[in-house]
Amino acid sequence: MANHFPASATFAPDRPAAIARSIWITGGALSGKTQTLVDWFQGLRDQLPPGSRVLALAASSETRWALMERLAAVGWPAIDCTTPLGFFEQEVMLFYPLLAERAGFVPQFPLLLRPENEQELAGQLWGPALAENPDAPIAQPLRERAVRRLLDLLQLAANSGTDLAEIPDRLVQGLGPAAAVELPGNWVDRAGALIVEWRDWCLRRGLLTYGLVSWLYGHFLLSDPRYLDRLQRRYQVVLADDTDDFPALAGRLLTLLQEGGAWAGYTHNRDGASRLGLGADPVALQPLADRCTDHLDLGRANHDLVQRVAPLLSTVAREPFAIAPWAEAWPPTVQVLTTIARAQLLRETAETIVQAVQTEALQPQDIAVISPGLDSIAGYTLASILRDRGLPVTLLGNQRPLISSPTVRSLLTLWTLVYPGLGDWLNREDVAEMLVGLSTEPDPWLATPEPAATGAGSIGTEAELDLALPDLAETSPTGLRRAIDPVRAGLIADHCFRPDRQRPELLPVEVFARWDRLGYRATMAYQKLRSWISEQQQQLRQRLVRSPLIVLDRAVQQFLWHGGRLDPAELAALRELLEAAHRYWDISHRIDPQAPETETIHKFIALLRRGTIAANPFPSQVLNPAPSGITLANIFQYRTARLSHRWHFWLDASSPLWPRGGAAVLFGSPLFLQDWNGRRRTPDDEEQADLDRFDRVVHDLLGRCRDRLYLCHSDLSVTGQDQLGPMRPVIDASELGVGN
Secondary structure, eight states: OOOOOOOOOOOOTTSOSSOSOEEEEEEOTTSSHHHHHHHHHHHHGGGSOTTOOEEEEOSSHHHHHHHHHHHHTTTOSOEEEEOHHHHHHHHHHHTHHHHHHHHTOOOOOOEEOOHHHHHHHHHHHHHHHHHOOSSSOOOHHHHHHHHHHHHHHHHHHHHHTOOGGGHHHHHHHHHGGGHHHHSTTTHHHHHHHHHHHHHHHHHHTTEEOHHHHHHHHHHTGGGOHHHHHHHHHHOSEEEESOGGGOBHHHHHHHHHHHHTTOEEEEEEETTOOTTBTTTBOHHHHTHHHHHOSEEEEOOSOOSHIIIIIHHHHHHHHHOTTOOHHHHTTOOTTEEEEEESSHHHHHHHHHHHHHHHHHHSOOOGGGEEEEESSOOHHHHHHHHHHHHHTTOOEEETTOOOBGGGOHHHHHHHHHHHHHSTTOGGGOOHHHHHHHHHHTOEEEOTTTSOOOOOOOSTTOOOOHHHHTSSSOOOOOOOTTSEEESSOHHHHHHHHHHHEEOOSSOOEEOOGGGSTTGGGSOHHHHHHHHHHHHHHHHHHHHHHTTOOOOHHHHHHHHIIIIIIGGGOOOHHHHHHHHHHHHHHHHHHHHHHHHOTTOOHHHHHHHHHHHHHTTOOBSOOSSSOSSOOOOSSEEEEEHHHHHHHTOOEEEEEEETTTOTTTTOOGGGSOTTGGGGSTTOOSSOOOHHHHHHHHHHHHHHHHHHHHHTEEEEEEEEEESBOTTSOBOOOTTHHHHHHHHTTOOO
C-alpha cells in the first residue's frame, strides 16, 4: 500500500520544468560518494548565477558536520546545511503564522517538546483513557510503553505522509492480533483518535514535537502554493547525502525542488539504510534516481573483506550448512576468538587488542569493538581493562542518565534545601554527597593561606583543626580539590542535618560535639554553604528571585565553575541540566502559568530520577572529530556515525541479534514504508527482513574495516544461553579447522 502526500502543481511557471542537470551517485561504504558529490558541486559553481542558494541535507547531525567541512572548501557563501528533520523544524518555525492560518489554531510562539516532556505530558493527557480496560487493569509499565508506541506511530505516520485516521486500520491489517501485545485493551482501535487528541492539545498551546513538526510540514506547508513558490525560488541547488537514511517526506521535498528547476545531486548507499525502522524509507527516495540525468555507480570498497568475506557471510546466513563452497576462500585477514564464558571472552579480546597495539604498530584509534548490543557490563569491563593497560577508550554515543552524575544530584539536593516543601527528596546520604560535590576549591598549595581566627568560640587555625582526621581529598587533573572529603561529609550529615518535610535544615557545625575533628577547610566550606543557603532563602522571602533557574545558575557559579576548570563529563552534565531545566520551565509555564514553583521543582526532580534525561547537550561539540581512542559501539551507533577503522573486533559474533534491528526498529514501522503491500506481515516476512538487514550490516561494516577482522565468540551469552546466530557456522568451522 503506497503512502500519498497531497498532490501539488507547478507553482513557478517561469522556472523550467525540465532538470538542466542532476546526478545520482551510488556506492558502498567508503567508496567516495560524498567527495564525488562535493566535486560535482565544485564543477557546477561556475555555471550558477551569483547569489544562488544551496540546500545541503545530511542524514544525521554527525555526518552534517563532515559535509559542512567539505562544502566549506568549495567557497560558496550561501549554503544551508542541515538534516531533513532540522529543515522541517526550521521551516515550521519560520512559517508558523501561515500554519496557524491553514490549521485553524491560535498562533503562539512555538516551543519544541523534548522526548521526555512529550512522554510525560502525553501520559497525563491519555491517562484516564488508557486506564479504561473492560477486561483487567493494566500495569503502569505497560501503559508507559503504550504511550511511547502511540507517539512513535505519530512520527512514523508523519514521516511517511500517512493520514492519522488510517493508523488503526494499518495496525489491524499489518499486525492483526499481535498489535494488541504492544497496545493492550482497546487501544489499537482508539490509536488514531488518541493521536489526534494529542495533536490538537499541543497545537492549542503552541507545543511541538518532532512528529508534529513533520506532520505540519507535510500536511500543510508542502501543499500550500504560497510556501512552495517561496521554497522553489529560495534554492537553486539541492545536495542530499545518504538518501538511503531519509524519510519519505524528504523525498517529496526534494522532488518539489527539482520540479522547480533546482540543480540536484544525491548520494545513495546500497548497503546503508541504517535508520530503516526509525522513519527512513529508501524505496520512497528511489524515484529521485529516475529524475536524474546522470548516474554514477562507484561500487563497493575493493579489498578482500568486502569482495570475499561479506558475500560468504551472507551466503552462510541463508544456507547454514553450505560450508564447503566458502571454506577454501576464507582469507587470512579474518581471525576467530572463541571461549566458553563471556567474561573470559572479554578478557581475551582486551588482551588481543593490547598485544596488537604493542606489536603490530597500531594506534588505539585504529581499532573498533562492535557488538549487536553493547551492554553496560561488557562496555565497562573492556574499558576498564584497556584503560588499566594505558590505552584510551571512547564509548560511542555513551548516554548515561543525567541523574547518574554526582554533580547533578548535588545541585538537586541544594535546591531542596533552598525551597520549602521538598524535604521528601532528602536523606542523609544525599546531603553527604552534596557536601562533597559542592566543596570544590583550587588546590590549597596554589591558593592564598586562610588567616587564623582567634578568640573564644573561634574555629581555630588550619594547623590546629586538621590534625585530628587525615586529609583524604585528592587534587583533580583540573587543579581542584574537595574541601570536604566523604568521611567528614558523613559526620556532618549525621550530626548537623535536620530532616523535615517542609523545611529541612543544615544546623551550625557546633551542634556536632566533636566538630573540632572536622578540620579548618571542611568547617569553612560547610559554613560557606550554610550562609549561601540562608542568603537565597532570605531573597526568596523578599521575592527577589524570579525563578528557581536563577538559584541553580548561582549555585553553579558559586560552587562549581571556578573559572571554567571542569572536566568534560561534568561540563556536559551541567549544560544538559541547565538546558533541560530551562526547557521544562518554559513548557510548564506555557501549560499552567499559575503553578507553584515548588510543584514544578518536584515534578522536574521526579522526571530526572526516572532516568529519562541523558547528558547530551546541544551542541555536544562545535566540531565532530574522530574518536581519539579505541572505539566501543553497537552496530547502529557505528553505522550512523559513518566511522572506519583498520581493525574490527565483532563482539558476540554468533549472537542472534546481528540480523535484528532491536531498539532501532519502532513498533509498526514496516507498515509505513512505501513498499508495504497492505497484507498482514508473516514470520516469513520478518525472517526475510532480518536477512536483508544482516546482508546490509555485513557489507557496510566490512566496507569500514580496512585490514583485519576478529570474530569474537563465547559459547554462552551474558544470560547463560547458547548463541545460535547467523555467523555461528563460521565459528564452528573455525574450531574444526575448516577455512582459516
